[in-house]
Amino acid sequence: MTDVCISAQDLVFTWPGQHQSTLNIPALTIQRGERVLLRGPSGSGKSTLLSLLAGVHDVQKGELQVLGTSLKTLSSRRRDRFRADHIGYIFQQFNLLPFLSVTRNVLLALEFSKARRARLQSLNTGAQAECERLLTALGIPQELWEKPASQLSVGQQQRVAAARALIGQPELLIADEPTSALDTDARDNFLALLKAECERAKITLLFVTHDATLSKHFDRVIELHQINLGHPGASEVKV
């Protein structure tokens, strides 16, 4: 098993119809278990990079590996399977199914992945029990568990989205600006909960945000515009 979670070499991505590449990353390595904050101004390509990592778009040029698997070698269908099995994703808008209950939303992630179900089995934990453990750990009171997701506050929905991403212990958790609608206290609280769960299951965390004040929660901050060619002086900032 490789110690590297994410590895990119000479990764170039150009959106159709554009003359300039959005991404041109000579090298990027994120080790397993690291907690990394990816920062960059609007339009710098953060979401584009996440969409490649999640296998939503093809790697056009260069190499991109997640957990030792080259995404380029996988068909789009196998990339979908790879994502469901190995990557938890918290979207900016959470993407919960509004009419489904909180519990059903969380359990859905298991229905799409045999690997996640198998990991729970190897931990001797049932799906329902793990769902309840995660909701409790993330501070969702029991009286909300059977309510439709649409009846929850933004902060609560965000934590349900985190539980859905984490259930079945994917090796990599990607969070795309999930805290932008929260106040400072709620943000810090959410980060602390997320960090505790990632540590518990040794999950690598890649968290995208504009918010510089969140740096203290992470092992490393990567400024995307600094590792992207076309922005001379590329470097990674240690915190």
Ligand SMILES: Nc1ncnc2c1ncn2[C@@H]1O[C@H](COP(=O)(O)OP(=O)(O)OP(=O)(O)O)[C@@H](O)[C@H]1O
């Ligand atoms: N579907 C698309 N088709 C064409 N161009 C796109 C598409 N999505 C993004 N782009 C372009 O790629 C560049 C990077 O966009 P991206 O959304 O990756 O940036 P970002 O750093 O995530 O921005 P933000 O912080 O505002 O979400 C922008 O110039 C954008 O116009």
